[in-house]
Amino acid sequence: DAxxxxxxRHKVTEMGQEVTMRCQPILGHNTVFWYRQTMMQGLxxxxxxxxxxxxxxxGMPKDRFSAEMPDATLATxxxxxxxxxxxxxxxxxxGSTDTQYxxxxxxxxxx
Amino acid sequence: xxxxxxPSEVTAVEGAIVQINCTYQTSGFYGLSWYQQxxxxxxxxxxxxxLDGLEETGRFSSFxxxxxxxxxxxLQELQMKxxxxxxxxxxxxxxKLIFGQGTELSVKP
Numbered sequence: 001d002a003x004x005x006x007x008x009r010h011k012v013t014e015m016g017q018e019v020t021m022r023c024q025p026i027l028g029h030n031t032v033f034w035y036r037q038t039m040m041q042g043l044x045x046x047x048x049x050x051x052x053x054x055x056x057x058x059g060m061p062k063d064r065f066s067a068e069m070p071d072a073t074l075a076t077x078x079x080x081x082x083x084x085x086x087x088x089x090x091x092x093x094x095g096s097t098d099t100q101y102x103x104x105x106x107x108x109x110x111x
Numbered sequence: 112x113x114x115x116x117x118p119s120e121v122t123a124v125e126g127a128i129v130q131i132n133c134t135y136q137t138s139g140f141y142g143l144s145w146y147q148q149x150x151x152x153x154x155x156x157x158x159x160x161x162l163d164g165l166e167e168t169g170r171f172s173s174f175x176x177x178x179x180x181x182x183x184x185x186l187q188e189l190q191m192k193x194x195x196x197x198x199x200x201x202x203x204x205x206x207k208l209i210f211g212q213g214t215e216l217s218v219k220p
Contacts, residue, residue, distance in 0.1 A: 031206070033208070042210060042211075042212045042213060043154070043198065043210040043213075044210075045207055045208065045209065045210075048206065048207070050206070055205075055206060056205065056206070056207060091153060091154070093154075095156075097141065097142075097202045097206045097207070097208055098141070098142055098144060098159040098161070098202055099144075099156050099159060100144075100154075100156060100208065101156065102153035102154045102155065103153060104152075104153050105153055
């Protein structure tokens with residue numbers, strides 16, 4: 001059955017390193033969302049795309065985070081340089097505003 | 112600004128009915144969604160209400176009152192597997208979904 005996939009599932013890295021997370025949305029879904037989940041902040045929207053164009057990335061720290069959709073089957077979220085406070089689970093979701101299908105997430109730990 | 116309020120935790124017994132409330136403040140409101148998340152898992156979509164009233168899907172129902180900026184999720188015939196976190200989320204006209212902090216539901220035997 002169709003589902004959102006994310007890689008890697010787990011990532012441990014050291015402060016200052018670049019981290020790239022990838023997402024494959026469900027085929028045919030034209031809206032892709034990136035979320036970050038932490039115990040303190042809950043589930044926060046970082047950015048989203050429609051038809052591969054970025055619509056809103058106001059939730060993202062611009063100095064170190066970047067999100068792109070190089071094609072309809074791939075969305076990427078990069079952090080450079082990473083910091084310990086970036087440790088979280090990063091979810092990608094596709095669908096529409098009212099119904100979103102989440103991927104399994106990337107659990108990022110920055111030491 | 113935008114904000115959502117829901118209880119942080121609720122406990123109920125198997126077979127019972129539980130209601131999780133959500134109040135919200137947002138501009139350009141489009142609808143209210145509910146998601147379920149088990150420990151270590153991804154949020155999964157449960158329901159979406161754009162209009163006032165009750166929507167029923169099996170054991171789960173969701174209600175919205177736009178005039179009161181209020182909604183709830185009703186879970187009936189509770190099962191142990193319903194133990195999870197439940198999030199309400201508001202959709203606004205910008206296409207964003209803003210999530211509440213979640214309600215942790217514990218179902219006891």
